[in-house]
Amino acid sequence: MDTIEKALRKEAEARGESPPTKSKATNQPQQSAKVITKDTLVRANKAVEKPTAPVEKSPPVNAQSRRVTSKSVEPESKNRLPAGSPITLNESVLRSRNIIVPNEERSLAKEQYRHIKRSILGKAFTQNNTAKGKFSNLVMVTSTEPKEGKTFTAINLAMSIALEPDRKILLVDADVVQPSFYSVLDIEPSLGIVDYLSRDDVPFESILHKTNVKNLSMVLSGSRHHLTNELLASDSMKRLMNELATRYHDRIVLLDTPPLCHTTEAAILASLVGQVIVVVEEGKTTQKHLKEALSLVGSHPDVSLLMNKCSSAKEGSYYGYY
Numbered sequence: 001m002d003t004i005e006k007a008l009r010k011e012a013e014a015r016g017e018s019p020p021t022k023s024k025a026t027n028q029p030q031q032s033a034k035v036i037t038k039d040t041l042v043r044a045n046k047a048v049e050k051p052t053a054p055v056e057k058s059p060p061v062n063a064q065s066r067r068v069t070s071k072s073v074e075p076e077s078k079n080r081l082p083a084g085s086p087i088t089l090n091e092s093v094l095r096s097r098n099i100i101v102p103n104e105e106r107s108l109a110k111e112q113y114r115h116i117k118r119s120i121l122g123k124a125f126t127q128n129n130t131a132k133g134k135f136s137n138l139v140m141v142t143s144t145e146p147k148e149g150k151t152f153t154a155i156n157l158a159m160s161i162a163l164e165p166d167r168k169i170l171l172v173d174a175d176v177v178q179p180s181f182y183s184v185l186d187i188e189p190s191l192g193i194v195d196y197l198s199r200d201d202v203p204f205e206s207i208l209h210k211t212n213v214k215n216l217s218m219v220l221s222g223s224r225h226h227l228t229n230e231l232l233a234s235d236s237m238k239r240l241m242n243e244l245a246t247r248y249h250d251r252i253v254l255l256d257t258p259p260l261c262h263t264t265e266a267a268i269l270a271s272l273v274g275q276v277i278v279v280v281e282e283g284k285t286t287q288k289h290l291k292e293a294l295s296l297v298g299s300h301p302d303v304s305l306l307m308n309k310c311s312s313a314k315e316g317s318y319y320g321y322y
Contacts, residue, residue, distance in 0.1 A: 081190035083206035087218055093186045099152070100159035102213055113160035116306065120157075121167065123275060123302065124252055134301070135245035136274035140174070140255040142266045144293040148281040149308035151180040154256035162216040167250055170208075172219045174255040176228040177263050179221035181256070192222025196240070197231040204240070232268045241272045260293035267296045276303045282310050 081087065094101050100109050124137040141157065143150040158171040173181040176194050181187065190209065195202045209218045225231065244253045255273065257266045270276050276297050280290060297303050 081188045081209070083191050083202075084208060085190075087185075087187055087209045087211045089185060089187075089211055089213060094159075097152075097184060099184075100156050102159065102163060109156060110160065113156050117157060117160050119304075120275060120277075121161070121164070121252070125250075134272075134274040135242070136302070137251065138241055138245050138253050138255075138273040139275040139277065140257050140266075140269050140273045141277045141279060142257045142270075142293075143259045143279040143281075144261050144285050144289040145259050146178070146262065148259075148279050148285060150259070150279045151175070151184055151256050153277070153279050153306060153308065154254060155181075155184065158216060158254050159213065161252055161254070162213050164215070167252065168215045168217070168248065170217050170219065170244065170251060170253045172253065172255045173221040174232075174257045174265075174269060176221050176225070176232070177258045177265060181218070181220060187220075190220050190222070192220035194222040194225045194228060194231060196222070197234060197236050198223075198225055198227070229264055229268065232265050238272060245274075260296050261289055270297045270300055274302060276300050277306050278303065279306050279308050281308045 091101050091103075095104075098109060100107070100113065104110075120139060124139070126136070141150050141154040154171065158169050161167055161169040172193065173179050174193060182189055191202055191207050193207060196204055196207050207219050207222065209220070211218055231237065241253075244251070255269060257269045260266045260278070278290075278293060278297070294303065
């Protein structure tokens with residue numbers, strides 16, 4: 001009895017019918033062979049199979065197993081830098097965006113920021129580097145409105161300070177409302193300061209990134225969050241800023257923050273730092289917006305203005321006290 005005939009017999013027996021008899025051999029192929037399909041064989045085999053116990057499904061994974069607090073949000077992008085991994089800054093990208101490249105010779109940008117950083121470093125590392133309880137090595141860069149050059153200024157200032165042989169610079173993307181480091185520096189997102197402040201399972205070491213630029217480390221903004229104002233005003237943020245200011249005697253902590261006139265986060269951060277730099281753009285920043293911005297930091301003991309795209313200055317920029 002061949003395989004096909006056995007399958008037909010099993011199927012007939014399962015339906016309670018008499019099994020088909022074997023037909024005589026002829027020169028023509030049997031008609032029944034034409035209607036035998038894979039499904040027929042499967043049905044026949046299934047008809048005599050013993051029932052099996054149902055497969056038990058695995059229980060769902062507990063969504064709270066990661067100990068994420070109620071303020072946390074999951075990362076927006078799956079293509080993220082591993083926690084605490086080094087960041088490689090591409091020199092071609094830096095040059096194309098007029099950002100200082102450490103190993104290149106003299107350039108206009110280098111000379112501009114050499115003048116600017118001297119005053120900042122002088123105040124940060126004097127014998128008494130506190131002003132009304134604020135550490136002068138904590139420096140924030142802001143502006144009155146978006147797109148006036150604050151991020152460009154913060155990155156170039158950090159690059160210039162990194163050239164100092166006896167200084168280290170920690171550059172923080174504290175513009176948690178509209179972070180720009182990812183696009184300007186062409187780097188992948190990563191856990192950042194928002195994750196550190198909102199999650200119990202994110203230590204500071206996991207958001208601190210060394211770079212291929214000597215003396216330069218970075219902290220990125222991290223995940224978006226609807227309570228960034230409250231997170232930046234929290235005791236955790238105050239403790240973090242105090243620790244960063246005092247742990248290393250040779251470090252400047254430079255924060256790129258949101259514009260003063262657009263959010264409340266910048267004013268909160270101003271209360272935590274020792275130096276505030278307000279970037280204004282010649283021909284764009286209005287007197288009204290500048291007055292409004294300065295009123296928000298008017299009680300701060302150390303506020304300076306940095307004019308971007310300055311045509312009247314010989315070197316294209318001007319830095320001075322407010």
